[in-house]
Amino acid sequence: xxxxxxxxxxxxxxxxxxxxxxxxxxxxxxxxxxxxxxxxxxxxxxxxxxxxxxxxxxxxxxxxxxxxxxxxxxxxxxxxxxxxxxxxxxxxxxxxxxxxxxxxxxxxxxxxxxxxxxxxxxxxxxxxxxxxxxxxxxxxxxxxxxxxxxxxxxxxxxxxxxxxxxxxxxxxxxxxxxxxxxxxxxxxxxxxxxxxxxxxxxxxxxxxxxxxxxxxxxxxxxxxxxxxxxxxxxxxxxxxxxxxxxxxxxxxxxxxxxxxxxxxxxxxxxxxxxxxxxxxxxxxxxxxxxxxxxxxxxxxxxxxxxxxxxxxxxxxxxxxxxxxxxxxxxxxxxxxxxxxxxxx
Amino acid sequence: xxxxxxxxxxxxxxxxxxxxxxxxxxxxxxxxxxxxxxxxxxxxxxxxxxxxxxxxxxxxxxxxxxxxxxxxxxxxxxxxxxxxxxxxxxxxxxxxxxxxxxxxxxxxxxxxxxxxxxxxxxxxxxxxxxxxxxxxxxxxxxxxxxxxxxxxxxxxxxxxxxxxxxxxxxxxxxxxxxxxxxxxxxxxxxxxxxxxxxxxxxxxxxxxxxxxxxxxxxxxxxxxxxxxxxxxxxxxxxxxxxxxxxxxxxxxxxxxxxxxxxxxxxxxxxxxxxxxxxxxxxxxxxxxxxxxxxxxxxxxxxxxxxxxxxxxxxxxxxxxxxxxxxxxxxxxxxxxxxxxx
Numbered sequence: 001x002x003x004x005x006x007x008x009x010x011x012x013x014x015x016x017x018x019x020x021x022x023x024x025x026x027x028x029x030x031x032x033x034x035x036x037x038x039x040x041x042x043x044x045x046x047x048x049x050x051x052x053x054x055x056x057x058x059x060x061x062x063x064x065x066x067x068x069x070x071x072x073x074x075x076x077x078x079x080x081x082x083x084x085x086x087x088x089x090x091x092x093x094x095x096x097x098x099x100x101x102x103x104x105x106x107x108x109x110x111x112x113x114x115x116x117x118x119x120x121x122x123x124x125x126x127x128x129x130x131x132x133x134x135x136x137x138x139x140x141x142x143x144x145x146x147x148x149x150x151x152x153x154x155x156x157x158x159x160x161x162x163x164x165x166x167x168x169x170x171x172x173x174x175x176x177x178x179x180x181x182x183x184x185x186x187x188x189x190x191x192x193x194x195x196x197x198x199x200x201x202x203x204x205x206x207x208x209x210x211x212x213x214x215x216x217x218x219x220x221x222x223x224x225x226x227x228x229x230x231x232x233x234x235x236x237x238x239x240x241x242x243x244x245x246x247x248x249x250x251x252x253x254x255x256x257x258x259x260x261x262x263x264x265x266x267x268x269x270x271x272x273x274x275x276x277x278x279x280x281x282x283x284x285x286x287x288x289x290x291x292x293x294x295x296x297x298x299x300x301x302x303x304x305x306x307x308x309x310x311x312x313x314x315x316x317x318x319x320x321x322x323x324x325x326x327x328x329x330x331x332x333x334x335x336x337x338x339x340x341x342x343x344x
Numbered sequence: 345x346x347x348x349x350x351x352x353x354x355x356x357x358x359x360x361x362x363x364x365x366x367x368x369x370x371x372x373x374x375x376x377x378x379x380x381x382x383x384x385x386x387x388x389x390x391x392x393x394x395x396x397x398x399x400x401x402x403x404x405x406x407x408x409x410x411x412x413x414x415x416x417x418x419x420x421x422x423x424x425x426x427x428x429x430x431x432x433x434x435x436x437x438x439x440x441x442x443x444x445x446x447x448x449x450x451x452x453x454x455x456x457x458x459x460x461x462x463x464x465x466x467x468x469x470x471x472x473x474x475x476x477x478x479x480x481x482x483x484x485x486x487x488x489x490x491x492x493x494x495x496x497x498x499x500x501x502x503x504x505x506x507x508x509x510x511x512x513x514x515x516x517x518x519x520x521x522x523x524x525x526x527x528x529x530x531x532x533x534x535x536x537x538x539x540x541x542x543x544x545x546x547x548x549x550x551x552x553x554x555x556x557x558x559x560x561x562x563x564x565x566x567x568x569x570x571x572x573x574x575x576x577x578x579x580x581x582x583x584x585x586x587x588x589x590x591x592x593x594x595x596x597x598x599x600x601x602x603x604x605x606x607x608x609x610x611x612x613x614x615x616x617x618x619x620x621x622x623x624x625x626x627x628x629x630x631x632x633x634x635x636x637x638x639x640x641x642x643x644x645x646x647x648x649x650x651x652x653x654x655x656x657x658x659x660x661x662x663x664x665x666x667x668x669x670x671x672x673x674x675x676x677x678x679x680x681x682x683x684x685x
Contacts, residue, residue: 027491058517058520060520062483063483063514066480066482066483066484066487066518067487067518067521069484070472070486070488070501071491072491073472073473073484074422074472074491074492074495076491076494076495078487094483097477098477098480098484103678104458105458105459105463105465107456107465107677109465110465110467110473142678142679143679145682165681167680167681193681193682194681194682238681241681241682
């Protein structure tokens with residue numbers, strides 16, 4: 001099977017382009033998409049598909065999502081660009097009360113196959129209204145699928161599944177991961193919803209993570225490995241439905257779990273995973289379930305403040321070490337986004 | 345010329361000689377209006393009796409708006425509606441039996457008992473959804489219209505909303521959206537004067553609904569929404585223009601909510617004399633007068649009423665006898681990914 005190396009943004013753009021060629025019912029609406037989108041996700045697409053399918057909208061998020069819902073109900077597949085996930089808060093009625101509820105309220109008469117793309121998380125001192133990771137909000141709502149690819153292959157595979165599916169999908173695209181590179185299969189396999197990825201096998205402890213934090217978890221595991229600690233890592237990839245089977249199988253072997261996510265810890269998605277493991281595997285666990293996640297603070301502008309929110313490898317190493325009753329390895333270099341991208 | 349005069353210009357233009365076939369048409373419109381009235385009264389009675397559990401929002405007094413607009417739509421045209429939607433649904437051709445069963449929360453209901461009164465939908469007749477959130481139906485209609493045009497269809501979409509909805513940002517956003525893309529949408533503002541328990545005029549700035557639309561370049565006109573002939577005629581004109589690519593139009597229908605906001609609302613916040621005066625403007629009475637003008641024999645009118653009353657009483661009987669949905673149904677139709685098998 002041949003592969004190509006590409007970045008996340010290239011993988012996402014290529015996938016959308018291929019699917020739009022295959023299916024004339026797919027179209028894009030959002031702010032500045034003809035210009036290519038804030039991050040180049042749509043670069044050049046208007047040249048191929050024209051302004052009828054790559055539609056620039058007014059800055060009116062509620063109506064953008066509302067219109068997409070209506071367009072989906074009559075048989076098209078709108079892809080909504082939200083620009084920043086924070087701006088989706090202006091469309092919460094349309095996402096929560098309309099997109100997520102219509103199929104149910106109308107007794108299955110209408111499906112809403114809308115893909116709502118939300119660039120998400122930290123990126124270079126964007127402060128409190130352009131940095132949030134709101135996966136827990138969306139995962140809480142019956143009717144929504146929530147995806148969070150962390151690699152180019154998953155950016156391709158999950159978008160492909162979303163574009164061929166029947167559900168409204170909240171597609172969280174980590175802004176700090178746009179430019180990381182990785183291998184992508186040339187036959188563009190889809191990644192089914194609800195199937196996590198075993199990133200690395202290990203015997204001592206399981207880390208469950210997603211999005212940007214995956215890359216810090218990998219760094220932590222590599223460092224811990226040098227000290228003889230064997231860490232297993234699962235990238236959930238889909239946050240709803242999440243892969244309970246994979247997580248429970250892993251933890252039943254390693255008997256320890258840390259959930260790592262770069263979003264607010266309190267009442268976050270990690271709590272759901274922790275609770276599930278505690279309910280199902282209480283007798284198996286040899287250590288309490290732990291979470292490494294962001295504190296419950298708005299994201300500050302200054303680098304020193306923003307870093308207070310960031311999830312980094314040293315914190316993961318410290319937590320894992322304490323669970324295993326070993327001393328943490330020495331100081332660990334902090335990881336700017338460029339260091340993350342160097343791994344792929 | 346003052347604004348009101350300007351807006352009424354189109355309405356006044358409608359005074360043309362009636363088509364010889366108009367008698368049959370008005371009988372058809374009357375039949376639907378009567379069906380709606382009978383349905384609403386039956387729903388109110390069954391809510392009072394405890395057979396209908398949730399809130400219902402009666403459209404008594406607003407029948408002419410729904411019938412006048414929907415009878416000018418084609419089968420493959422679409423509508424969206426609001427919490428007060430029974431009249432729109434029935435006028436678009438929704439089966440009153442399945443709809444009554446939905447209000448009763450039964451398994452044979454239009455939406456399998458999952459939606460109830462506020463979430464009526466029947467995709468088979470182009471009713472793509474009532475909405476419990478004020479003004480939310482407008483963007484959905486705009487998007488449906490945009491997508492259908494993209495697919496080469498000549499369908500148009502009508503979005504019903506209320507005077508209260510005009511004050512929501514979503515309404516103004518959607519109006520701008522529809523105008524920007526010249527979408528084939530008819531925006532029908534059914535102005536019953538009341539935003540729940542608040543008189544809409546007391547919380548609405550500016551000269552009114554049509555002026556807001558016109559400010560965005562959307563051609564708008566205002567009609568007496570209790571005059572079935574006026575609504576019918578103006579809606580036909582506007583729908584024709586929209587279908588020929590003129591872009592969105594707004595139709596402001598002045599009517600009155602003869603009941604409370606919900607069937608549990610006695611509307612003690614308004615003078616009884618106001619309501620009594622408005623009953624003299626009952627659109628059904630006015631339509632009956634029109635039929636008399638057209639020399640329709642009273643027996644024909646009576647026969648229609650009897651037939652429609654029977655249909656509605658049968659709907660109630662069928663709904664009452666139907667089963668509750670199986671509890672397993674609560675877990676179905678949520679989403680495909682991760683769905684229970």
